[in-house]
Amino acid sequence: xxxxxxxxxxxSFLKASAAGAALSGFALSAKAQAPxxxxxxxxxxxxxxxxxxxxxxxxxxxxxxxxxxxGPGAIEARVPVFIDRQLAGDYGAASxxxxxxxxxxxxxxxxxxxxxxxxxQIYREAIPLxxxxxxxxxxxxxxxxxxxxxxxxxxxxxxxEAGLAPELKDFFTILLANTKEGYLSDPMYGGNHDMQAWxxxxxxxxxANYKEWVDxxxxxxxxxxxxxxxxxx
Amino acid sequence: MARxxxxxxxxxxxxxxxxxxIGKELADEGLDVLALERGHDQDTVPNFQxxxxxxxxxxxxxxxxxxxxxxxxxxxxxxxxxTALPYRSLGSFLxxxxxxxxxxxxxxxxxxxxxxxxxxxxYISERxxxxxxxxxxxxxxxxxxxxxxxxxxxxxxxxxxxxxxxxNLNGQRREGGxxxxxxxxxxxPMPAMPTTYDGHKFAExxxxxxxxxxxxxxGIASTSYxxxxxxxxxxxxxxxxxxxxxxxxxxxSSPQTTILDALRRMPNFEYRTESEVLRVEMAADGRTATGVxxxxxxxxxxxxxPADIVVLASYQLNNVHLMLLSGIGQPYNAVTGxxxxxxxxxxxxxxxxxxxxKDEHFNPFVGTGANGMCIDDFxxxxxxxxxEGFIGGAYWxxxxxxxxxxxxxxxxxxxxxxxxxWKAAVGEWYGHAMSIGTHGSCMSYATxxxxxxxxxxxxxxxxxxxxxxxxxxNDIRMxxxxxxKAEEVARTMNPDLMQSSFxxxxxxxxxxxxxxxxxxxxxxxxxxxxTGAVNKFxxxxxxxxxxxxxxxxxxxxxQYNPTGLVGGLAYHTAHAIRTQYLSNPRNLV
Ligand SMILES: Cc1cc2nc3c(=O)[nH]c(=O)nc-3n(C[C@H](O)[C@H](O)[C@H](O)COP(=O)(O)OP(=O)(O)OC[C@H]3O[C@@H](n4cnc5c(N)ncnc54)[C@H](O)[C@@H]3O)c2cc1C
Ligand code: SF4
Numbered sequence: 092x093x094x095x096x097x098x099x100x101x102x103s104f105l106k107a108s109a110a111g112a113a114l115s116g117f118a119l120s121a122k123a124q125a126p127x128x129x130x131x132x133x134x135x136x137x138x139x140x141x142x143x144x145x146x147x148x149x150x151x152x153x154x155x156x157x158x159x160x161x162g163p164g165a166i167e168a169r170v171p172v173f174i175d176r177q178l179a180g181d182y183g184a185a186s187x188x189x190x191x192x193x194x195x196x197x198x199x200x201x202x203x204x205x206x207x208x209x210x211x212q213i214y215r216e217a218i219p220l221x222x223x224x225x226x227x228x229x230x231x232x233x234x235x236x237x238x239x240x241x242x243x244x245x246x247x248x249x250x251x252e253a254g255l256a257p258e259l260k261d262f263f264t265i266l267l268a269n270t271k272e273g274y275l276s277d278p279m280y281g282g283n284h285d286m287q288a289w290x291x292x293x294x295x296x297x298x299a300n301y302k303e304w305v306d307x308x309x310x311x312x313x314x315x316x317x318x319x320x321x322x323x324x
Numbered sequence: 325m326a327r328x329x330x331x332x333x334x335x336x337x338x339x340x341x342x343x344x345x346i347g348k349e350l351a352d353e354g355l356d357v358l359a360l361e362r363g364h365d366q367d368t369v370p371n372f373q374x375x376x377x378x379x380x381x382x383x384x385x386x387x388x389x390x391x392x393x394x395x396x397x398x399x400x401x402x403x404x405x406x407t408a409l410p411y412r413s414l415g416s417f418l419x420x421x422x423x424x425x426x427x428x429x430x431x432x433x434x435x436x437x438x439x440x441x442x443x444x445x446x447y448i449s450e451r452x453x454x455x456x457x458x459x460x461x462x463x464x465x466x467x468x469x470x471x472x473x474x475x476x477x478x479x480x481x482x483x484x485x486x487x488x489x490x491x492n493l494n495g496q497r498r499e500g501g502x503x504x505x506x507x508x509x510x511x512x513p514m515p516a517m518p519t520t521y522d523g524h525k526f527a528e529x530x531x532x533x534x535x536x537x538x539x540x541x542x543g544i545a546s547t548s549y550x551x552x553x554x555x556x557x558x559x560x561x562x563x564x565x566x567x568x569x570x571x572x573x574x575x576x577s578s579p580q581t582t583i584l585d586a587l588r589r590m591p592n593f594e595y596r597t598e599s600e601v602l603r604v605e606m607a608a609d610g611r612t613a614t615g616v617x618x619x620x621x622x623x624x625x626x627x628x629x630p631a632d633i634v635v636l637a638s639y640q641l642n643n644v645h646l647m648l649l650s651g652i653g654q655p656y657n658a659v660t661g662x663x664x665x666x667x668x669x670x671x672x673x674x675x676x677x678x679x680x681x682k683d684e685h686f687n688p689f690v691g692t693g694a695n696g697m698c699i700d701d702f703x704x705x706x707x708x709x710x711x712e713g714f715i716g717g718a719y720w721x722x723x724x725x726x727x728x729x730x731x732x733x734x735x736x737x738x739x740x741x742x743x744x745x746w747k748a749a750v751g752e753w754y755g756h757a758m759s760i761g762t763h764g765s766c767m768s769y770a771t772x773x774x775x776x777x778x779x780x781x782x783x784x785x786x787x788x789x790x791x792x793x794x795x796x797x798n799d800i801r802m803x804x805x806x807x808x809k810a811e812e813v814a815r816t817m818n819p820d821l822m823q824s825s826f827x828x829x830x831x832x833x834x835x836x837x838x839x840x841x842x843x844x845x846x847x848x849x850x851x852x853x854x855t856g857a858v859n860k861f862x863x864x865x866x867x868x869x870x871x872x873x874x875x876x877x878x879x880x881x882x883q884y885n886p887t888g889l890v891g892g893l894a895y896h897t898a899h900a901i902r903t904q905y906l907s908n909p910r911n912l913v
Contacts, residue, residue: 155742162751182386189393189412191780201834202400204412242743249741267742275729276381292754294689294729297378299563299572301690308521311685311755319375 129284135172138179139211143232147218148174148266150234154241155270162291163284165270173273173282183211197257206258210265217255217262224253277319286324289316326617326626332358335616335631337601337646338638340425341887342873342894344579344587345483346635348553349898351593353906359593360618360629362395362600362638363422367580372428372570380728384568389429391419395600398641399777402794402833404658410780410788415836417843418568419639423597424579426639426841427887431567431693431725432543432576434486435884436477436892439470439506440705441765444715444880452710458798460770461715462668463880467851467860467913470506473892476899478510480891484577485549485557487694488512488541502538504700517546517560519723521686522758523697526722529817535701540721542694543577543887553586564726566693576693598622602784604634604650604870612869613650619784632909633869633901637894640876644774644846645789647872652864653847653857658773658792664857664865666775668768668845669791670881673716673799675826677810678734678759679819686758688727696723702809704765704883714801717883718764720810729754737823760814762806762826765883766844769796774846795831803827842886847876859913861900862893868911871897 130136137145148171158164165171177183188204196206208216221244222232229240236244247253248263255262273282275289277296283289289296296316304312315324333355336343343359351357366372382388391397391414399408420426440447443465448457457463490511491501500516516539519527527537544566545557560575574581587593598621605614605628615630636643644666647653653665700706704717726732729750734757739749777790807826814822850856853865862877864870873894875886882889904912 156747157744160744160748162747164747185413187387187392187394187413189397189410191410193779195407195409198409199832201832201836202409203415203835205409245742270742272381272385272730275733276385277379280381289729292729292750294727294754297375298689299374299378299565300561301563301687302559302561304687304690305518305520305562306524307687308524309684310687312687312690319379321375 129169132166132169132171137175139183140175140178140214143222144214144218145171145175146234147222150241151245151266152270154238154245155267156274163287165274167284168274168282168288169284170270170273170282173276173280174269176281177269177272178211178214183209185209196260204261206261208258213259213262213265217259220255220259221248221253278322279318279320286316286318286322290324326628327620327623328628328630331615331630331632332356333631334358334633334635335360335629336635336637337616338362338425338636338642339423339579339595340420340637340639341427341579341891343425343635343637344427344583345480345891345894346637346871346873346898347593348583348587349895350901351587351590353902354592357593358629358631359595360599360601360616361423361595361597363597365597366422366424366428366570367584368570368572368574372572374572377569377572378563378565380730383429384728384731387414387418387568389420389422389568389570390414391421394783396642396782397788399780399788399790400833400835401790401792404771404792408777408790408792411835416834416839417841418838419641419841423584423595424570427578428570428580429568430887431885433694433885434481434484434488434541434543434577435719435882435888436506436508437470437882437884437889438504438703438705441882442466442468442470442473444704448709448715456710457715461798462768462770463715464850464855466879467849468896473896474507474509476892476895477888478508479895480888482513483551483553484543484582484891485514485545485551486512486541486543486577487514487517487546489516489539491538500538502698502700503536504703504706512541513551514546514549517542517544517692517695519697520690520695523695523723525758525817526760526813527697529813530699533813533816535699537697537699540694540696540698540723542692544692544694545575551582553583555582555586557581560692562690562692562695564689564691564724564728566691567725599627601638601646602626602649602786604636604646604652606651606867611867613867633871636870636872637874640843640846640874641789643872643874643876647847647857648774648776648789649786652867652870655775656773658770661770664848664850664853664855666773666846667856668848668879669772669774669793670766670768670844670878671793672840672842672881673718673764673766673795673803673827674762674839675764675803675806675810675824676759676761677814677822677824678757679814679817680734680736680753680757680821682756682820684756686724686755688724688732688755688757691724691726693725695725696721702762702806712801712805714798714805715767716765716799716802718762718802718806719883720760720762720806722758722760727755734759736821760810762803762810763883763885764799764802764806766799766881767796768845768880772796794833795827797829800827800829800831840885842875842881844875844878844881844886847872848879849877850879859911861912862897863900863912865911869909871901873897
């Protein structure tokens with residue numbers, strides 16, 4: 092299948108919408124009332140990511156936290172929305188960080204963030220290079236590869252074997268961290284849709300009052316999560 | 325020309341724990357006191373309100389209560405030969421920012437040092453001979469003794485509202501407390517907090533092995549409480565959002581809950597926020613300070629604030645930085661060993677064992693910053709350093725402080741970091757793990773120190789401070805000893821799986837994972853002006869109207885969390901100013 096230039100890969104859309112169908116079943120069983128369906132991922136108005144980047148992120152997060160098996164995947168949790176919004180905000184811009192030079196991006200990783208780029212710039216510069224690398228190695232951009240090839244590419248990125256310059260070497264680390272953040276943070280940031288990741292692991296969210304639970308030893312806490320905005324799942 | 329403000333009796337730099345303590349004590353003395361705080365104003369209402377505070381992403385991960393490196397940071401290198409690189413995004417330690425400082429978002433674990441820790445060099449020499457102290461280990465005795473400090477520890481605990489069980493009341497051992505602690509003159513102001521399942525399991529296992537478990541002492545209210553300043557605390561909800569968060573409940577000990585509202589009501593106290601002190605200004609003779617220059621963020625200009633007494637209460641790192649920039653104490657030179665400012669920087673050496681129990685429920689989101697059960701059987705005063713081949717010790721704790729799932733997701737080792745197996749593992753294991761943490765000492769060394777960086781500058785054009793720090797073999801031997809002992813206890817608990825995380829030989833300092841914000845030394849107390857930057861009253865040896873508070877005073881770090889000693893020393897300093905300095909301003913030693 093061919094993808095239109097500048098638009099997300101159709102393969103990612105398929106993944107996203109199939110997952111969307113899976114989600115409504117899941118949500119209905121967990122809640123008395125079906126939630127307002129969110130804007131489908133392919134109609135979501137992006138704040139930072141461009142089409143190519145969006146396609147990459149959809150495909151990558153759906154391998155980092157796949158849909159199959161128990162619990163929502165990153166797509167059902169709408170992790171791409173979370174990542175897009177984070178990159179558009181002060182995290183993406185590294186506005187709290189010290190970003191003055193000189194820089195030493197090839198420093199020992201133990202010495203922390205040493206690239207001149209902020210997280211948003213790293214996504215922007217790394218994604219086309221990874222897509223190019225995939226095309227050279229596997230004949231297609233990342234989003235169009237089969238699952239197992241995508242996994243191999245992600246593993247190469249994780250081991251810093253995908254030929255990214257030192258300035259971009261944290262790309263996989265932040266992509267994975269942001270994916271987990273979007274999976275498990277409060278839903279008001281766009282991810283953890285319907286708190287399904289919290290339901291899945293058993294975290295009650297913002298309930299915050301457990302006075303009677305301190306010495307109930309080895310008894311599973313019975314209540315599902317609440318969010319900061321007051322939703323319940 | 326900098327704007328100049330009206331002169332004050334006292335100017336305090338930083339309004340965290342020690343700034344609030346000194347501010348209240350000196351305002352009670354009737355002095356005209358001004359505190360300058362770099363960060364924003366904040367209070368329980370509206371800033372820490374439920375439910376907005378219960379936000380792991382914003383506070384736990386994006387660290388919105390902490391110092392912003394874009395405003396202030398350090399550079400770090402591990403050895404003299406390495407080029408120091410900026411600590412660009414926070415990881416290893418998380419200095420506070422804003423009114424209340426790190427006291428708003430600490431865990432509340434509140435300890436006194438052991439009597440032996442305050443006279444460590446003498447203690448070792450008497451028992452094993454000086455010869456067992458490695459040559460580059462620059463440990464010493466504090467110029468204050470435990471007995472001298474005892475009333476000030478008691479005072480801090482009463483103001484801060486600490487819950488716990490005394491183990492040694494005036495020399496009498498008390499059931500249920502820490503039998504190895506030094507004497508205390510009074511019970512804790514509140515009874516100990518109840519403990520979650522993990523702490524209970526650990527305590528049973530430890531007791532069965534002949535150890536002596538006791539509840540972790542903490543600045544978490546177990547009952548209703550009113551302190552001497554009339555400040556009220558109410559019992560904690562065990563909400564699990566303690567560390568890195570402000571308490572929405574008036575339950576955690578903080579400057580806000582225990583001092584600041586009383587202080588704000590005093591007509592002779594004023595504080596200005598978004599006022600970052602850039603340097604201390606000196607009189608022409610160089611023997612006293614005339615005040616401080618700060619950057620007024622709102623006006624966008626520098627301001628000179630004259631004062632008769634200057635108190636640096638801006639946290640260990642910032643204090644040392646300001647001293648180096650202002651010429652307070654001669655900078656320490658790691659090659660010659662001369663100089664005092666920046667000397668004896670130390671940190672903390674921690675480790676832990678995690679145990680997984682497939683069929684047991686821990687509800688890890690139930691917790692407080694200072695929850696759990698401890699043992700002190702491997703504390704500094706319980707180890708035969710001569711036989712074991714290291715100097716140091718650790719207290720152990722098992723307790724849940726938070727189950728926030730982004731940060732607190734222990735998985736069995738070998739679990740992939742992503743993919744289907746990761747997802748299956750978080751579903752299977754969240755809520756089925758507990759751990760034993762060992763919180764250990766970190767000695768001072770000639771090589772670990774602080775000075776000014778030759779390359780990197782801050783937004784005001786001032787050099788950043790440079791930290792030279794690496795793990796030392798002595799402390800690694802200590803933590804490896806703890807590993808052996810803690811794994812023994814863990815194994816008796818029959819977990820389905822267990823794994824350890826302790827630094828091993830050759831470990832290099834990694835600035836990325838959070839370790840502790842227990843940065844110590846750099847403006848250490850000393851008997852003489854050639855060995856440290858301040859005397860026993862935290863008074864600068866070379867500028868008698870400058871007092872410098874906080875863990876920078878520690879000659880070497882203690883095995884415990886620092887704030888019990890930090891708070892005690894701040895009361896000791898305030899007492900000296902009130903009773904000795906004001907009537908006759910001079911060098912008190
Ligand atoms: C996440 C975390 C958990 C912790 N948990 C524990 C624990 O469980 N037990 C324990 O004992 N300790 C703990 N600590 C340490 C504890 O918070 C500190 O020991 C204590 O707050 C130190 O008090 P302080 O007055 O020296 O500094 P702070 O409380 O940090 O206050 C310093 C203030 O000075 C301000 N400041 C800095 N530079 C300037 C400047 N140039 N001009 C003006 N103002 C300035 C800062 O903004 C800050 O408000 C923890 C710390 C952190 C960060
Ligand atoms: S655990 Fe208790 S003390 Fe800590 S923030 Fe929650 S209510 Fe406050």
